[in-house]
Amino acid sequence: MDQTMEYDFRKIEPQWQSAWKKTGAYKVSNDSAKPKYYVLDMFPYPSGAGLHVGHPLGYIASDIYSRYKRLKGFNVLHPMGFDSFGLPAEQYALETGQHPATTTEKNIATFKSQLDKIGFCYDWDREVRTSDPKFYKWTQWIFLQLFNSYFCNTEKKALPISLLIKKYETKGAMPNTGEPIPGKHFTADEWNGYRKQKQEEILMSRRLAFSKYGEVNWCEALATVLANDEVVNGVSERGGHPVVKKKMRQWYLRITSYADRLLEGLETVDFSDSMKEMQRNWIGKSEGANLKFKIQKSKTELEVYTTRPDTIFGVDFMVVAPEHDLVNKIRSTEQAAAVDEYVAYVKSRSDVDRMAEKKITGCFTGAYAINPFDGKEIPVWISEYVLAGYGTGAIMAVPCGDERDFKFAQHFNIPITNIIGSHFNGEEANPTKEAILENSGFLNGLLMKDAIGVAVNKIEELGIGKRKVNYRMRDAGFSRQRYWGEPFPIVWSDGIAIPLDAEELPLELPHVDKYGPGPGGEGPLANLKDWTSSPSLLHGVEKGDGKTFAKKEAKGAALVPKYKTGTPLQYEFAKQMRKEYTEAENHLWQLLRSNQLDVKFRRQHPIESYIVDFVCLQSALIVEVDGGYHESSEQKMYDEERSRALNEIGFTVMRFTNNEVLQNTDEVIRKIKEVFVKSESLVNKEDVGSNEFSHPSPQSGEGQGVRETSTMPGYAGSSWYFLRYMDPHNNQTFCDRNASDYWNQVDLYIGGTEHAVGHLLYSRMWTKVLFDLGLIGYDEPFKKLLNQGMIQGSSRFVYRLESLISNLNDSDKISLGQYNIFISHNLHSDPNLKNVNRTEIANLINNQIPGLLNIATIEDYAFSFSTLHVDVNIVDGIELNTNEFKKWKNGEYLNAIFILENGKYICGVETEKMSKRYFNTVDPVDLCNDYGADTFRMYEMFLGPVEASKPWDTKGIEGVHRFLRKLWRLFFDEQKGAIWMTPAPSPSEREGGEVATDAELKILHRTIKKIEEDTERFSFNTAVSTFMICVNELAELKCHKKEVLEKLLILLTPYAPHISEELWSQLGNEGSVLDATFPTYNPALLVESTKEYPVSINGKLRTNIELALDLEQKQVEEIVLQNEIVQKWLEGRAPKKIIFVKNKMINVVI
């Protein structure tokens, strides 16, 4: 490189950037004798807006740490890539018609050029993009692993589903043998006798990636499904249209199975406390008991979940969720009407209503539960504050201990039992666990904390309940009705999800021309009929003359307008099933065929993707017989899903057990008749169902093989991307086991807190699954997590005079907005000078536009301003560049008139989120152009701790830039225009010229020590200030010695790589400073023999005394008491005590 006199970063930085590129300085090998270190940034979503100064904060921190580790002798992996699937690109496509692939490509190019400008040490050969088929091939592949795995509850880990099938086939699912489905048992024979759909249903309920009906946010006006963050306060973010919950078939990840391991894993990782806390809260583990209460005059029992069984004697009422099944069973005849009315009311309430007004509502059911311990009768209520989805959907209410229960009791005048004596004041509930129990039977006199265990034991002993752990976390929704995401490698046939073979991956995202939603809320892919049901998707299904067959069978469906028939394959199934009927089925079939009902029933008839037991098409009534329906919650779930789906197409579904059919025949027929009458009237109303399923779709099962049309969510790719960097080009596997064993966990992960519960939990879960399946060797992805804070924008404001409003007459208003008169901040805002200002300002305005204002009457008018954001880039500090302002926004303010203060236009200042719409974004590339990447990097670090949020202030960057120039001058004599270190030193001297003095060496080694410590603990801001102190001190000593400065350059390399590399080469070194060795400090040089001790009298600092460090207490006391100032404060008295802490301080207590 040429010798340069001045610090010319504009020349140096591009030169070194291209030199590094040419030599492959940042290429990383998977094969190295050095210890490995993996530093990872949360990869960005490549938005169209490009980077602003807030984004690179974490990248700079990780870059510094990577370079530091490299100098320390590690083989460092520090990759970068793009999370390039996602909604914004799709929205943009909707608006402009540009394909997301095109815009994404463009945005990534912008991002990369910005990142390169800042001089990061990425190995771009390892770049990953989640939207690249070569990448998402493996996202799909891992999805299939999840699909083909289940969580074994005994081994607490994922196992291949094939093992579960084998178990079912050989042992069935019986209690205490193998893998019973909770609450549902079947023998091997039963399993083997199940029809395929039923088997698949059961398997689906165990798969780690599974599909079921779930609620989505449905916006009728936009005819689309919305993501949670597109819904704000119950209306769509765009357009403000109402959003309702709608059931649709959705994919989920069974993350709840991993709840405990996700909690336990937190103990082994180095995340901040708040981050761990957030994850714990999200998982929401609570330990308590399920407890059964008998219902008076009834055989039914009400099961509640409670974390406080110790309060059992304080139960004054029960509350059941309005949706609870038991509600209809237990309500008394007198209360029936009121209950129905209340249930209807709750149904009518949307989430918006519930959030907007949290009022206390409820209804007495007329039923009483019996307290199992004292036999007390407890009224059973229903209320919307009890959620059907949590616990058992019912609670025991203890008003003296629970705020909500208390308010409820108060509102409905339910008497309150006090079991905590003086801890309860009758004014509000007290949830303490510290009280001694009273009025509590066998628990009397116990501390509540201790009583919990006693109560649970008793409950278990009596067999009326048992310990139970609940989680707040739900399974993670994994499908999105969107285009720009990974397609699911799934084909639906006859209601069964069939995975693609691994060889068929990647299933590439097809090209679409329209990005609008598909029919019925499905994603845009549903519009591509050729893609969703191409002939290649037959999957071995026999081709039949499906069309004519379906047409013929559909005749009877005339009264069910929106009904579609099944596929030929289904008819085959159905035919088969008609031969394998049970006794109960046969019995009912005989009854239904008899003319008792006067309608025609069919049996084993395919409807959509189901084959129903009995159906009357004319009245849209389905009757199903099941061995033990609703006996278990699992079974209940299948049945409900099935019923729900059939309901959606307009059918009413009734279910009976074998026993009911066989033993209670009359009742069954009566019930069928009853519903039959109702359903007839429904059909006549013509609004049955909808035409959602009138096209080939996974929901309908029509056709012989239909692709899943939803796509995976944004977090799919990001759940495993850190593995792909290790082996980015492998086409045989997602990541070779050798590579993942070598790089192992991410040692340092840097990113924002916004991903605390999303991305971080999902990627932790995926890692655990991959670990369980033996595909990787560790089950936590990130060893240490560092959260970077947000950089806030510092907005600037100008104040435009909009109007004058008469103080005497409101309607007398003079509009002035069109003149674009801008008034400097302090003139507009100083309330005390308002009167003075008015005339003054009016005069100033009249100077510009003569005669605009009438000075004589100006005092009678109030000024009204509007506050406008102005682009911070045309403001110097707080002073507006008025010429730039006139040009801003294509000359919108070309005619602007400025009313200045002291010749300047001063802007208002406020800290806000950094965002384009506030015009407060600062482009890092601009700063790199003006000050250089090294200055920019160091300034971002100097701003404050990485973890902290802080406002951006461009002004301060000057200080860091001055520091680098000052450093430069240690190397170059600007007077002579030459490097200080030349000519070469004589052989007798140490390399690089003069021998460094002790003082110089002390400065250097102190710096080495501090930089190492600060870098290790990610205290980059103090490291920068250490560099400044070092350079200030060396400059003061006029130290230009190679011996000292060369070491300093190595220290500086992670922070300011360009200038370090340049000066390193100027000093005549061969090779790159990137490969230098981090110097070790010599403690011997830092040893001091004396110290300036601070001497306090009664804790207040009074003087300093320099003392030798090896002095003992006694000697010190003597010297201190001799001291003039100490004597003055003693005023002749003897000190009570002298505290001496070696190398710290002295305190004289009087």
Next chain:
RNA sequence: GCCCAUGUGGCGGAAUUGGUAGACGCAGCAGACUCAAAAUCUGCCAUUCGCAAGGGUGUGAAGGUUCGAUUCCUUUCGUGGGCACCA
């Protein structure tokens, strides 16, 4: 409402284990160099009393522990974030 952070000059922040509060930088003020500007350099810069020497006060507020508290404890207020009828 609950949980977690956090509060220090005009501003960003420092003080690593309870031991000299305000490092480093920005802004500001005064000066040197210069015809001038830029650049650079020097000095001042928490607040208050004082000519000074020196003293008082001071880390959101109020208490406490301690020889000594920005740091630990209790109460309380403000700010930021997360969760939000989860029994």
